[in-house]
Amino acid sequence: MSERKKRGEQRQPTNRKGKRKQKLKFILSISILLMIVLTVGFVAYEIVTDTQTMGCKTFVYGQNVSRLTPDQATEKINTTFEDKTVSFYENGKSVYTVSLRELGYSLNTQTLETELFKLKKEIWKKRTIFESKEDWKIPYEVVRDDNRLSETLSVEHFTADTERISSEDAYIKYDDASKKFIIVDAVQGNQIDPNRLLQYTSDCIRKNLEEDFSRKVIPVEINENTYSQAAVTASSEELLSRLSELNTNIEKYNNTSITYLFGDVTETIDSATINSWMVISGDKVEIDSDKVRAYIEGLASKYNTIYVPRSFYTSNGQTVTISNNEYGFRIDQDAEFEQLCADLQSGTTIQRSPVYEKEGLSRNGTDDLNGSxxxxxxxxxxxxxxxxxxxxxxxxxxxxxxxxxxxxxxxxxxxxxxxxxxxxxxxxxxxxxxxxxxxxxxxxxxxxxxxxxxxxxxxxxxxxxxxxxxxxxxxxxxxxxxxxxxxxxxxxx
Structure with missing residues (x-):
């Protein structure tokens, strides 16, 4: 084989390798270019998105508002808020369920949207390449339609297993065992008070929203906080004052003793007699006026000596009857009644003569001559x-x-x-x-x-x-x- 031929055979593989390298370079360049274009496009998209929306991975009170504009986020948050359920329970049983919307609750959307715009700007300032999920808390304002709330919370919606009964006031009664007046405490009924129901429900909703705005179900317990209350309780100052007054009167009656003086002869009204005259009726202690008058009448019958035939023992040892008897003592029964009623409440020991309409010179019992x-x-x-x-x-x-x-x-x-x-x-x-x-x-x-x-x-x-x-x-x-x-x-x- 000639020298040239040999060199040609050696050059051919070298050219092939070069072509492949060029192709790889081209592909790599295109890929890099595409990567740059995609990256620039993505960044541009993110910038535009962040500028116009709440950004990505953005949550407000548990609500995902990513990629939503502030007004869209406002609508979503308000709708979710109005859809919250308010469940009423009584004695462990569910008795009524409504939404906040039905109760007339909503959010002030203007305030909410303003706060979301502020949040969007804050998020933009804090943006990073690798953003993590964050649940934001922003100020909000709850608005309420009171008329709608009243209509929706009508007491007819709250049925009970048994008939509803009204609360009973505390009252005073006489206790035979202790011989004094006591206070019987008020009895709590289960009759719902519309005003208390409204107030308690409003408080429960407010408290739950403050504790956890994202809570979907707000429980409200129908209990004594919503029931009609007794107008008078055992701690009533007026009731306690009346109790003290009554027991003081009884104590005075028990400590009173009245002794009538008829010379050396006396007639005593002791506490036992006074107690037999007392009349206890509800929260009242009175003296039976008929018994008092009967007692005074008995005194008069026994000790009045004027205007009645007089039996007289003469110096000659004879007994004669004196008809024209204008000497002696006569009790003024009306005046004595008034005086005795006053004395009975004195709480003291009294010794005195009766109130007389007519008086003789002196007396000793029924003897109004008394030896003179x-x-x-x-x-x-x-x-x-x-x-x-x-x-x-x-x-x-x-x-x-x-x-x-x-x-x-x-x-x-x-x-x-x-x-x-x-x-x-x-x-x-x-x-x-x-x-x-x-x-x-x-x-x-x-x-x-x-x-x-x-x-x-x-x-x-x-x-x-x-x-x-x-x-x-x-x-x-x-x-x-x-x-x-x-x-x-x-x-x-």
């Missing part, structure tokens, strides 16, 4: 003066002439007053007589000295009797005058 009195026997024409059970003096007298117009009145009276000297006069009988001692008792009749009478006692009165007065020897008139005072009892029979 003037006794006159018209039949015997004699007078006795007793003081504190002791005979002070006795004397013969001359009484009125026993005729219809001049006879001395019989009965029991009180000496009205005494005067010294005094002039006796009468237009009817035409006389005017001075006396030293004058002690009238009834209807112009009285005791007085009569120095013009020559003698006293016997039957003198039948012929030389007075015009009704009791004529006394001057010395006896002086003794009697000095021994008595106005109000002294005199018994004439």
């Amino acid at each position: 009195y003037i006794e006159v026997s018209l039949e015997q024409q004699h007078l006795w003066l007793y003081k504190n059970g002791v005979l002070v003096t006795d004397t013969d007298i001359i009484s009125g002439l026993p005729t219809e117009d001049r006879a001395t009145y019989t009965g029991a009276y009180a000496i009205a007053y005494k005067a010294s000297p005094f002039t006796l006069s009468s237009d009817i009988y035409g006389y005017e007589v001075p006396v030293t001692y004058w002690m009238p008792f009834v209807y112009g009749q009285g005791l007085h000295d009569a120095d013009w009478q020559p003698e006293f006692g016997g039957d003198v009165y039948k012929t030389n009797g007075s015009h009704g007065c009791i004529n006394l020897p001057p010395d006896q008139a002086e003794v009697i005058y000095n021994a008595i005072d106005g109000g002294y009892p005199i018994i004439l029979y």
Whole structure:
């Protein structure tokens, strides 16, 4: 083989290798060029996208708003918000379910879109080549249609397994065991209060949104927070004040003791009696006025001594009945009722005399003479003066002439007053007589000295009797005058 031929054979493989290298270079150049074009295009696309949308991998409160414009993101977030479910539960059971939209809730889209624009700019400033998913939190404003909320939360939607009952107020009652008033606490019912339901639901929604805005279901428990409440509770100041007042009154009644004084004789109203008069009705403690009046009437029946026939034991050992009894004691039952009712609430021990309409000089129980009195026997024409059970003096007298117009009145009276000297006069009988001692008792009749009478006692009165007065020897008139005072009892029979 020639030298040239050999060189040609050696050159041919070398040319082939060169062509392949050129082809590879071309392909590589094209690929690089395509890569550059794609990269530039991608970057340009991302720049344009980031400029006009919320960018990629962007979440707001859990909502994917990537590649969405602020207004599109606004619509999506608001729609998702309105679609949130509000589930009402009562006693562990679901009783009503509505959406926020049905309740009249939505977001202020203008505010939301403004905040999303701000967020878009912030995201653009923080953009990187390798962006990670981020859940953004932005300010928002909830708006509500109150009319729609009220309509949707109508209490008719909330049925219960049992009949709904209203709450019962706390109240005061008397406890027989403790013998005092106590407060019975209010009873919580399950009747729904529309206003409380609205307020509690609104609070639950607000609280849930604050805790987790992305929450899809908002639970609301129908409980005492939504039920009608008792108007009066056990802690009511007015109720506590009333309780204190009532128990104070009972304590006063229990601590009260009233003793009536009739001289040395007494009548006591103790706490047992007072308790028997108490009337407990609801939150009231009162005294049975009928029982109080009956008690006073009993006192009057027992201790009144005036205007009733008087049984009198004479100095001669006889018992006579005095009909014209205008001396003694009479209880003023109306005034005593008022006084006793006031005393019953005093909480103290009281000793006193009854309130009298008429009073004698002194008494000891039913004895209103108490050993001090003037006794006159018209039949015997004699007078006795007793003081504190002791005979002070006795004397013969001359009484009125026993005729219809001049006879001395019989009965029991009180000496009205005494005067010294005094002039006796009468237009009817035409006389005017001075006396030293004058002690009238009834209807112009009285005791007085009569120095013009020559003698006293016997039957003198039948012929030389007075015009009704009791004529006394001057010395006896002086003794009697000095021994008595106005109000002294005199018994004439």
